[in-house]
Amino acid sequence: MPRISQLYFKTAILFLIIGILMGLNMAISQDHTVIGAHAHCNLLGWVTMAIFGGYHALNPQKAETRLAMIQYYVYTAGIVLMVPSLYLMLQGNAAMEPIVALASVVTFVGVLLFAFIIFSSGKVVVTPSAPSYR
Numbered sequence: 001m002p003r004i005s006q007l008y009f010k011t012a013i014l015f016l017i018i019g020i021l022m023g024l025n026m027a028i029s030q031d032h033t034v035i036g037a038h039a040h041c042n043l044l045g046w047v048t049m050a051i052f053g054g055y056h057a058l059n060p061q062k063a064e065t066r067l068a069m070i071q072y073y074v075y076t077a078g079i080v081l082m083v084p085s086l087y088l089m090l091q092g093n094a095a096m097e098p099i100v101a102l103a104s105v106v107t108f109v110g111v112l113l114f115a116f117i118i119f120s121s122g123k124v125v126v127t128p129s130a131p132s133y134r
């Protein structure tokens with residue numbers, strides 16, 4: 001598996017752990033105020049990052065490019081900034097609002113970079129199918 005896929009999966013599993021901890025905390029405390037932070041942590045952090053990592057695993061040539069690394073750092077910075085600031089904002093800390101806004105823009109730039117990677121030409125590597133045992 002390419003290095004960037006490993007990086008994406010390692011980062012993604014950390015977000016899933018944090019997201020689940022938030023979910024369990026909401027369930028136990030019966031206070032669902034931070035539902036938005038939980039949902040974004042799980043969906044942008046775990047699900048989307050795992051999809052990015054999977055895409056690079058299927059396209060190892062694109063995974064080796066500098067743009068792929070830049071995209072990883074931009075997108076990850078956006079989520080790392082967004083999850084805690086959104087969590088605090090939903091808890092009533094209005095001062096976090098501009099940080100949430102900035103994090104959202106950084107995350108969107110990361111998504112646009114990934115769109116560019118998807119549309120850029122690169123040899124698609126098809127994994128050979130497993131041998132059939134009759």
Ligand code: HEM
Nearest residue numbers: 019020022023024025026027032035038039042043046047
């Ligand atoms: C053990 C794991 C998890 C626990 C304990 C948990 C717990 C919760 C709780 C308590 C809520 C609030 C429900 C409400 O107020 O209506 C919630 C909402 C939500 N969770 Fe989780 N969650 C878990 C995993 C996940 C995962 C893995 C994802 C996504 C990949 C996810 C996505 C969401 C979303 C999108 C909502 C908002 C649903 C809505 O607004 O209707 N959760 N979760």
